[in-house]
Amino acid sequence: MRVVRDVLLVPIGILLFLAAFFVVLPYFGTGAAGSEVSARGTAVAQQCRFAGPIAKSSAPKRENVIGFGWICRARVHWNDGSVETREVSGSQLTGEDVGNSVDVVERQIDYSKGSDTRPQIYRADFEPHVLLAWGSVLATCLLGFVFAALGFSGLSRIFSKKGVPVE
Structure with a gap:
């Protein structure tokens, strides 16, 4: 035995x-810590899938997402009046959000110390917890x-x- x-x-x-x-690490969103919010709006998830440990995603730029989590295609209505369809990764939207309006922000995530900043969508009430x-x-x-x-x-x-x- x-x-x-x-x-x-x-x-x-x-x-x-x-x-x-x-x-664990992707769940807490450490990449968003200290990033600036560039836009605010409302997202309605149209379709979601749970994927991992390495999944193809177009959020933020057609690359692989490492970790387990939800990846959703959503229609985003920005406060400036523009509307776009975007893919949202990192479980910021889940299967439970399909068809529901969720307040979101777009954060400018710095992937390589100033030389590669990319927009990524987060829930408006999401706060990264680095510690x-x-x-x-x-x-x-x-x-x-x-x-x-x-x-x-x-x-x-x-x-x-x-x-x-x-x-």
Whole structure:
């Protein structure tokens, strides 16, 4: 029974460690921290899909989105009177938002220290939490490391005992 537990602890630990970067970090929206709001409006999600860990998206510029989350196609009515259809990633809109009006803002996200700023849509009430994000990432990584270490140490004890003759 111990062998099964230890064998399961190793992949669970590795999955938790990877989940910290592919699930936890994207959830908190650290890229939006300190970014300027360039437009305000209302979005109505028309179609949504849950995707990950790497998904094709046209939000903000036809590239892959890393992490698990909702990607929605939405019709956005900006306060300046313009209307456009955009893809919204990062679970800012979800399947529950299809057909409903949601207040949104467009933030200018800086992807490479000033040389590549791209507009991305966020819920108007969304606030990125950088400290909470990194604290959660560290806690999830630590938990994953502990699970994997327990599994490896248990397996090494089991296999080292089997190789030593009992007197």
